[in-house]
Amino acid sequence: MTKKNVKVSIRHLYKIFGADPEGALAKVREGMTKAELLDQTSHVLGLQDINVDMKEGEITVIMGLSGSGKSTLIRHLNRLIEPTAGEVLVNGEDILSWNDAQMRTLRRESMSMVFQNFALLPHRTVLENAGMALATRGKARRDYEDQANKWLDRVGLVGQGEQYPHQLSGGMQQRVGIARALASNSDIMLMDEAFSALDPLIRTDMQNLLLELQDELQKTIIFITHDLDEALKLADHLVILKDGAVVQQGQPQEILLNPADPYIEEFVADINRARVLRVRSVMTDREPDGLVDGEVAPSDNLESIIALAEGNMDRAFRVKSNGETSGYIDMKSVVEALVPRRVDAQD
Amino acid sequence: MATYDGFFDTLGLRDWCGTQDSGAPMSMADLLAKSSGADADTSLRDFPFPSLDALHEACSAIPQSRDLTLGLETGFLGIRDALRVVVDPLTQPLSWALENMLWVMTETPWWAMIPILLVITWMVGRSWKVVGFVALVLAGLAFVDHYEVAMQTLAIIFVCAFICVLLGVPIGIAMSRSDRLQGVLTPVLDMLQTLPPFVYLIPLIFLFSVTEPKLYGIAVILYAIVPVVRLTNLGIRLVNPDVIEAADAFGMTKSQKLFGVQIPLALPNIMAGVNQTIMMSLAMVVIASMVSAPGLGILVLRGIRNLELGVGLIAGLGIVVLAIALDRVTKASLARIDASQTSR
Ligand SMILES: Nc1ncnc2c1ncn2[C@@H]1O[C@H](COP(=O)(O)OP(=O)(O)O)[C@@H](O)[C@H]1O
Numbered sequence: 272m273t274k275k276n277v278k279v280s281i282r283h284l285y286k287i288f289g290a291d292p293e294g295a296l297a298k299v300r301e302g303m304t305k306a307e308l309l310d311q312t313s314h315v316l317g318l319q320d321i322n323v324d325m326k327e328g329e330i331t332v333i334m335g336l337s338g339s340g341k342s343t344l345i346r347h348l349n350r351l352i353e354p355t356a357g358e359v360l361v362n363g364e365d366i367l368s369w370n371d372a373q374m375r376t377l378r379r380e381s382m383s384m385v386f387q388n389f390a391l392l393p394h395r396t397v398l399e400n401a402g403m404a405l406a407t408r409g410k411a412r413r414d415y416e417d418q419a420n421k422w423l424d425r426v427g428l429v430g431q432g433e434q435y436p437h438q439l440s441g442g443m444q445q446r447v448g449i450a451r452a453l454a455s456n457s458d459i460m461l462m463d464e465a466f467s468a469l470d471p472l473i474r475t476d477m478q479n480l481l482l483e484l485q486d487e488l489q490k491t492i493i494f495i496t497h498d499l500d501e502a503l504k505l506a507d508h509l510v511i512l513k514d515g516a517v518v519q520q521g522q523p524q525e526i527l528l529n530p531a532d533p534y535i536e537e538f539v540a541d542i543n544r545a546r547v548l549r550v551r552s553v554m555t556d557r558e559p560d561g562l563v564d565g566e567v568a569p570s571d572n573l574e575s576i577i578a579l580a581e582g583n584m585d586r587a588f589r590v591k592s593n594g595e596t597s598g599y600i601d602m603k604s605v606v607e608a609l610v611p612r613r614v615d616a617q618d
Numbered sequence: 619m620a621t622y623d624g625f626f627d628t629l630g631l632r633d634w635c636g637t638q639d640s641g642a643p644m645s646m647a648d649l650l651a652k653s654s655g656a657d658a659d660t661s662l663r664d665f666p667f668p669s670l671d672a673l674h675e676a677c678s679a680i681p682q683s684r685d686l687t688l689g690l691e692t693g694f695l696g697i698r699d700a701l702r703v704v705v706d707p708l709t710q711p712l713s714w715a716l717e718n719m720l721w722v723m724t725e726t727p728w729w730a731m732i733p734i735l736l737v738i739t740w741m742v743g744r745s746w747k748v749v750g751f752v753a754l755v756l757a758g759l760a761f762v763d764h765y766e767v768a769m770q771t772l773a774i775i776f777v778c779a780f781i782c783v784l785l786g787v788p789i790g791i792a793m794s795r796s797d798r799l800q801g802v803l804t805p806v807l808d809m810l811q812t813l814p815p816f817v818y819l820i821p822l823i824f825l826f827s828v829t830e831p832k833l834y835g836i837a838v839i840l841y842a843i844v845p846v847v848r849l850t851n852l853g854i855r856l857v858n859p860d861v862i863e864a865a866d867a868f869g870m871t872k873s874q875k876l877f878g879v880q881i882p883l884a885l886p887n888i889m890a891g892v893n894q895t896i897m898m899s900l901a902m903v904v905i906a907s908m909v910s911a912p913g914l915g916i917l918v919l920r921g922i923r924n925l926e927l928g929v930g931l932i933a934g935l936g937i938v939v940l941a942i943a944l945d946r947v948t949k950a951s952l953a954r955i956d957a958s959q960t961s962r
């Protein structure tokens with residue numbers, strides 16, 4: 272795989288909620304924990320020393336339990352929340368030094384957002400909602416109509432443009448939310464638990480839709496979830512957050528194979544690896560010695576590879592995306608990836 | 619001999635109090651005591667509260683409470699001219715608007731005015747039922763020869779309610795944006811709402827001549843502006859914060875957010891405030907007829923003053939049906955707004 276550029280980067284980011292965050296920050300830097308800080312100073316340690324690189328064209332998934340600081344973290348990327356300390360770099364520039372006008376341009380043109388509760392404008396039609404980013408830039412309805420309709424069609428809402436959001440189901444509303452983000456034509460998309468409010472079946476649909484769109488559009492997506500299955504299904508890069516700190520980050524397969532601490536071990540213990548691990552996280556550049564038995568897509572899971580191989584261990588497949596070969600996968604690496612490992616059982 | 623003499627003596631304040639000047643006018647209590655022949659040697663049961671009057675009896679340096687009211691009055695009269703210089707030109711457009719509206723609504727012939735009002739009703743409410751009801755009310759009032767006074771009442775309400783909205787909505791918006799302003803204005807609004815309307819009629823009478831329409835115009839506006847301010851503030855504060863966050867996340871400016879998101883979403887609440895404002899101006903217009911506001915209120919007042927039961931009752935009934943009609947029309951428009959953006 273080619274080395275991708277870092278699109279968004281977070282450096283030593285701290286966020287403390289309370290009356291005197293600076294004072295509390297000094298205490299945290301001296302080693303005070305989240306619980307102690309809350310006890311002694313009644314300040315909430317939202318985020319501590321976060322360092323994450325988000326690569327261009329990848330889906331970076333930030334996962335953690337409720338209250339671990341995921342929403343706080345993602346809101347630093349477009350400065351809906353201001354940090355107590357640290358840097359947020361977009362295309363190498365520190366956006367914390369930007370003024371209001373610059374931030375508005377960033378939010379309108381290069382960073383769009385999808386919300387857990389959809390957050391559509393209830394008094395505007397679906398079409399107007401989809402065109403919200405363009406309308407905000409000052410475009411008249413007839414100028415954004417085509418764009419908005421195109422993306423509504425693309426997310427499966429053909430002919431629904433004149434409806435109002437409350438006339439649609441939750442799943443369809445979130446499709447509008449995604450169309451709204453896509454229509455802004457931004458290269459970065461922030462998704463805060465975008466599918467968490469949806470029923471499981473619809474959620475799966477939406478995940479597939481997102482992967483499909485991503486294959487085509489190659490956006491830089493930062494996706495928040497509390498669901499490990501979802502995280503593993505979508506992630507190119509997985510960041511696990513606990514109590515406002517990163518406990519482990521890396522390729523999902525890496526994390527599944529080498530959980531860094533018991534907290535993550537517990538998380539990954541009950542996972543059906545064959546279903547969640549995808550070809551793209553197991554495939555290699557190395558061409559197999561023997562015959563290639565077929566073609567698979569990078570988003571196929573290992574379960575489907577095993578089914579394709581009909582149980583034979585000596586099969587290997589070519590991984591193709593958009594008509595180009597992006598790698599190879601053999602059954603040996605598939606089976607290796609399926610075996611869980613414990614932290615204490617490592618060599 | 620007054621009850622609190624001893625008090626001032628023991629404190630050694632006798633000199634400060636000055637000598638007992640028996641030339642000062644006697645208080646009513648003294649007179650009563652004298653005439654009943656009782657001595658100032660009061661029993662414990664009649665022991666007076668240390669009020670201004672009681673203390674004044676013992677020490678003339680302390681003012682009587684009559685001086686307090688007198689002082690307020692002279693104080694107010696002192697600043698009256700200065701106040702007039704500022705307030706008069708500011709409120710002149712109000713007089714002008716009221717005079718013209720009254721003229722337009724009473725001078726236009728009924729066969730033009732009633733259809734115009736019905737068209738306005740249709741545009742606001744979009745409901746044939748409401749238009750029919752309003753037609754019935756207007757026809758009924760005209761039939762019992764109350765057409766002209768009803769038009770006068772409506773003219774005053776239209777002008778005052780319009781000005782209430784014109785001033786109240788921006789004030790409400792400003793309040794929703796600043797907690798400090800909300801803290802300052804809330805007690806003022808509370809006071810405006812709880813003060814008996816007669817109370818702020820009093821300084822207004824001193825300030826303007828009774829023949830000027832702005833006198834009752836201001837009284838009506840002060841009384842009726844409260845709900846539209848409150849509900850605008852509340853409506854904007856109640857807008858779903860998720861939606862506001864989305865507006866921010868897509869880079870809306872403050873004014874895009876205000877006019878594109880906050881006001882449209884607060885509109886049902888703002889309209890509820892307008893409805894209440896109109897109802898309250900109707901209530902106040904009756905009281906304001908004591909200071910020369912024309913309309914149905916005058917007839918109600920006549921009923922009370924001259925004990926003309928029939929006149930008072932018919933006029934009162936006229937006010938009730940006008941109130942119901944105004945309520946129906948504004949509620950119909952509220953329902954229309956709600957229907958276009960339900961379930962939030
Ligand atoms: N405005 C705030 N004031 C105080 N504490 C906050 C605020 N916002 C979030 N927090 C705290 O920060 C922590 C992380 O919250 P959040 O980012 O919403 O978590 P998540 O999205 O992972 O569920 C929680 O403990 C929460 O109570």
Ligand SMILES: [Mg+2]
Pocket residue numbers: 341342464
């Ligand atoms: Mg959250």
